[in-house]
Amino acid sequence: MFEKYMLVDLFSGSYNEENIGHEILNDQKNPITGKYYGYLPPHDNPNILKLGAKSTDDFIDDILVVFVRKIYDISIDRRIIGFYPSTRIYKKAQSGEELSRDFKDKDGSIRTASYSMESTEYYPVSSEFSLVIETQKYNSYMFRKQRVYGGKYPELDSIIYNYVKRLINGEDLEDDIISQQELQEISGASEQAIQNAPKRKILFENRTSGKKVLRNPQLTKSAIIAADYKCEGNASHKTFVNKHGKSYMEGHHLIPCTLKNAKDIWEQFGRNIDCKENIVSLCPICHRAVHVGNQDEKRRVLSILISKRLPDLQEIGINVTAEYIFHLYGV
Ligand SMILES: [Zn+2]
Numbered sequence: 611m612f613e614k615y616m617l618v619d620l621f622s623g624s625y626n627e628e629n630i631g632h633e634i635l636n637d638q639k640n641p642i643t644g645k646y647y648g649y650l651p652p653h654d655n656p657n658i659l660k661l662g663a664k665s666t667d668d669f670i671d672d673i674l675v676v677f678v679r680k681i682y683d684i685s686i687d688r689r690i691i692g693f694y695p696s697t698r699i700y701k702k703a704q705s706g707e708e709l710s711r712d713f714k715d716k717d718g719s720i721r722t723a724s725y726s727m728e729s730t731e732y733y734p735v736s737s738e739f740s741l742v743i744e745t746q747k748y749n750s751y752m753f754r755k756q757r758v759y760g761g762k763y764p765e766l767d768s769i770i771y772n773y774v775k776r777l778i779n780g781e782d783l784e785d786d787i788i789s790q791q792e793l794q795e796i797s798g799a800s801e802q803a804i805q806n807a808p809k810r811k812i813l814f815e816n817r818t819s820g821k822k823v824l825r826n827p828q829l830t831k832s833a834i835i836a837a838d839y840k841c842e843g844n845a846s847h848k849t850f851v852n853k854h855g856k857s858y859m860e861g862h863h864l865i866p867c868t869l870k871n872a873k874d875i876w877e878q879f880g881r882n883i884d885c886k887e888n889i890v891s892l893c894p895i896c897h898r899a900v901h902v903g904n905q906d907e908k909r910r911v912l913s914i915l916i917s918k919r920l921p922d923l924q925e926i927g928i929n930v931t932a933e934y935i936f937h938l939y940g941v
């Protein structure tokens with residue numbers, strides 16, 4: 611998914627009194643083009659050769675850019691505050707005059723922010739989901755130049771990649787215990803809502819952990835009701851009785867409800883994966899197994915679920931194969 615990345619240290623420089631300069635616009639979607647343009651402190655002009663560019667290139671594409679800041683003023687550690695998943699990085703600072711990137715400098719004068727990074731997406735990360743980079747584990751002075759090119763610290767590379775992948779895939783939210791608890795309390799969706807669900811436009815919400823696909827929990831509840839509160843991995847699996855007198859079951863989207871999957875299926879089939887046909891009712895053990903089981907275990911449970919749901923998915927126009935679904939789980 612990512613081949614190269616760069617860490618960019620913000621809010622720790624001294625370009626002006628507020629310690630904020632051109633980078634103040636890094637997380638703002640540009641109103642003219644709808645893209646994000648990032649200033650790279652302290653003075654743009656990254657060494658794109660370190661990111662895999664050739665010396666004749668003016669820019670390089672598909673770079674993960676991760677923004678960090680000090681966890682508190684005197685700390686040398688940094689925490690991640692957001693990232694551009696796929697960035698074009700220019701060798702030379704771009705002026706940005708035509709993009710209305712004006713900001714007020716410390717003397718009150720209006721200046722135009724330059725940039726050397728361009729991205730269609732930005733994922734903000736709130737502090738509770740933030741990852742802390744312990745600089746002394748690598749090099750206490752690693753952020754001295756406010757930019758760290760990936761590839762220097764292999765352990766850090768895999769930590770960063772895994773962290774970003776997890777946020778993009780929304781794994782932390784998908785099976786959030788709170789949403790499973792809420793599920794016990796609500797009723798199912800109306801027949802009308804169930805029928806309309808596959809064709810409704812995908813909507814997004816900004817959660818503390820980042821941008822997510824907006825889901826209707828009533829559809830999940832409908833899937834559990836349709837399964838008669840039984841585990842679709844194996845109907846004989848027993849859980850416990852909840853306070854409404856029903857067996858506790860959890861909802862799981864067979865094609866996981868991640869940004870990427872939702873967009874892919876929408877583009878290919880014009881269907882929303884937050885629909886009853888794509889949701890299975892599972893006991894907590896089977897549910898954990900499809901997420902964290904080994905290859906054999908995942909395949910075993912998924913085979914059962916796919917044989918049940920693939921015809922339903924195809925019926926509503928989501929013409930995927932069993933292999934496609936296995937692939938989404940890495941098996
Ligand atoms: Zn799940």
Ligand SMILES: [Zn+2]
Binds near residue numbers: 847893894896
């Ligand atoms: Zn089960």
